[in-house]
Amino acid sequence: xxxxxxxxxxxxxxxxxxxxxxxxxxxxxxxxxxxxxxxxxxxxxxxxxxxxxxxxxxxxxxxxxxxxxxxxxxxxxxxxxxxxxxxxxxxxxxxxxxxxxxxxxxxxxxxxxxxxxxxxxxxxxxxxxxxxxxxxxxxxxxxxxxxxxx
Numbered sequence: 001x002x003x004x005x006x007x008x009x010x011x012x013x014x015x016x017x018x019x020x021x022x023x024x025x026x027x028x029x030x031x032x033x034x035x036x037x038x039x040x041x042x043x044x045x046x047x048x049x050x051x052x053x054x055x056x057x058x059x060x061x062x063x064x065x066x067x068x069x070x071x072x073x074x075x076x077x078x079x080x081x082x083x084x085x086x087x088x089x090x091x092x093x094x095x096x097x098x099x100x101x102x103x104x105x106x107x108x109x110x111x112x113x114x115x116x117x118x119x120x121x122x123x124x125x126x127x128x129x130x131x132x133x134x135x136x137x138x139x140x141x142x143x144x145x146x147x148x149x150x
Contacts, residue, residue, distance in 0.1 A: 008082055010057075020053050024143035027089055027127045030055065035093040035129055042069040044092040046076050048085035049124065057083045071108060073115035080121050087122035097134025099142040109144050123150055 021027050031045055042064040048057040059079045062069045069092060080088050090112060092105075101109075109126045116123035125145040132140035144150045 006082075018054050021047065021049065021055060021089055021124075022053050024125060024127045024141055024146060027091055027125065028129050028141045031058075031091055031129065034058070034060070038063060040095050041065060042092055042095060044069045044071040045090065046079060047089045047091070048080050048083040049087040049089065051086045053087065053124065056085060073111055076112055077115060077119055077121060081119070085121060087124050088116070089124045089127065091125075091127040091129060093129045097131035099128045099130030099135055099140060101128050101142055101144070106149070109149055113150055125150060 019026065019030065021030060027047070030047070034045060035043060037043075042062075043060055044062040044064070046059050046061055047055050048059075050056050057079070061071045061075045061079075064070065071090070071092070076088070076090060090109075094100075105126075105128060112123050112126065125143055126149075127144075128142040130140055130142075132138050135141075
């Protein structure tokens with residue numbers, strides 16, 4: 001039987017002014033460079049927040065294909081618990097550029113919302129990142145919080 005040791009490692013992502021992630025536009029800007037690393041694949045990120053909604057860490061939970069990625073409550077909240085986060089924001093990109101959520105996006109958001117209530121780590125938002133030129137609304141993102149789903 002194999003037994004593994006879990007470790008937390010830290011890589012400096014940002015140094016400078018405190019960035020409060022209180023609007024989806026700020027989340028998009030915060031993760032823009034991360035999504036540019038794999039522009040042809042969906043990547044699912046979780047951002048760990050302190051009580052003031054300031055990021056204390058982020059983690060790519062899943063790197064998928066052109067049109068799908070897998071992320072469940074276990075993978076999303078594992079890092080948040082280890083980081084001591086009081087809240088999280090999740091985000092993923094749509095390489096097609098259209099940020100409109102799929103049925104799977106809605107389903108995973110509801111699962112994460114329900115899990116967040118049970119473990120008492122707030123799910124502040126789920127942001128789908130696309131491109132403004134491919135978005136019928138011209139914003140380039142979709143926020144589940146703004147849409148009233150969270």
